Amino acid sequence: MNIIYVVGIGPGAYEKMTIEAADTLRDSDVIIGYTVYVDLVREHFPEKEFLTTPMRKEVDRCRMAFEEAEKGRKVAMICSGDAGVYGMAGLMLELGREYPDCEVRVIPGVTAATGGAAVLGAPLIHDFALISLSDLLTPWEKIEKRLRLAAEADFVICLYNPGSKKRADYLEKACEIMMESKSGDTVCGLVSQIGREGESMRVLPLKELKKTPVDMFTTVFIGNSQTVEVDGKMVTPRGYRYE
């Protein structure tokens, strides 16, 4: 049986990778990934062979991994963050049915929600919902419904893929929907380039977030009704009493 590891490399910095993920890359013959992620790890594994495919070539990238594994090589397929959160783990397991000699194993990592939360403070301490605003593979109506119900349920909400050049007004539309049940003063946060050069964060109210331009390297956090700002950080209390 040829084993392929699908490895979450964390938000970007080498130190934010798990020990297991680094060991798996070190033990592999070939590391496969999207160009941007390969560039993040290449310098730490200079002796390895790397194979890349561009964005939107996910199926080709997965098949490349199976084909390398079928040659008897130890393959690691890398994903940013966690391989199981909007990552390649699902597609690899689905395609695995066509390659009965290969077994897919998933190595978890720190996803942008928890990596970004650590930069902002502690926004995700209580129940939260994770929603991607990308409508490339999901109908926008379904995204709207999830935003509306998650806001109504008073979840902390974390948004992935909040915007891009083509989807410049998606975050604004999302904020409008959440403001049907969340106050405009709800404490929110933005983190860009988590764990990478140029990392930055900002805490701001929902009504301001609505007017803020974001790019695809930004993760957005919308607090619940209890979320507060503490010394410039975003904190959702769990409910411990300490006074």
Add this chain to the structure above:
Amino acid sequence: MNIIYVVGIGPGAYEKMTIEAADTLRDSDVIIGYTVYVDLVREHFPEKEFLTTPMRKEVDRCRMAFEEAEKGRKVAMICSGDAGVYGMAGLMLELGREYPDCEVRVIPGVTAATGGAAVLGAPLIHDFALISLSDLLTPWEKIEKRLRLAAEADFVICLYNPGSKKRADYLEKACEIMMESKSGDTVCGLVSQIGREGESMRVLPLKELKKTPVDMFTTVFIGNSQTVEVDGKMVTPRGYRYE
């Protein structure tokens, strides 16, 4: 300024800790945590001083950390999984207002949702909601509302603290609520002792999950309407076309 690091140690196994978390523990003078988590890391840092408090003594544990830091010692407060997901990061930042000479920094880790997902396959590939069934600090009515709306929004749902001796029927009640809008045939999964000795997993339909006893070391996953079983694993497709 005395810096206190609040460190997520991951699900349990040393290898599932990030490199940054391990480095932080190695650089600290004293490691503070709940007894069970201290026992998970002690053998890997035998030269360190450890301080513990029992469960439900969270405020005492945090104050202990600040008091050690005020002595000029390098302090690491450890949490299982991620420090910012039902962990101590929030309470530490809140209490930090009383200790102006101390700064709290959060080191993220792999939380049970993503650690457990990797064991089950890839259940969290698409939008998901994380809900704790513990009503120790949250009114049960609020938990019910979140379950109901998250199910209606067709989120994959991950449940923390699904049961204990005192809360033997909570998972059953939660399944009943989710079955108001999710089919009884929805693909679900259970993972126990993630990354620890005795790790086990099971994939089963929601109607069976409802009748399954669980303990506090189990994390529960309820699929969305697209989630499927693939060779005994739980997989939520993202929507890539490959046929």
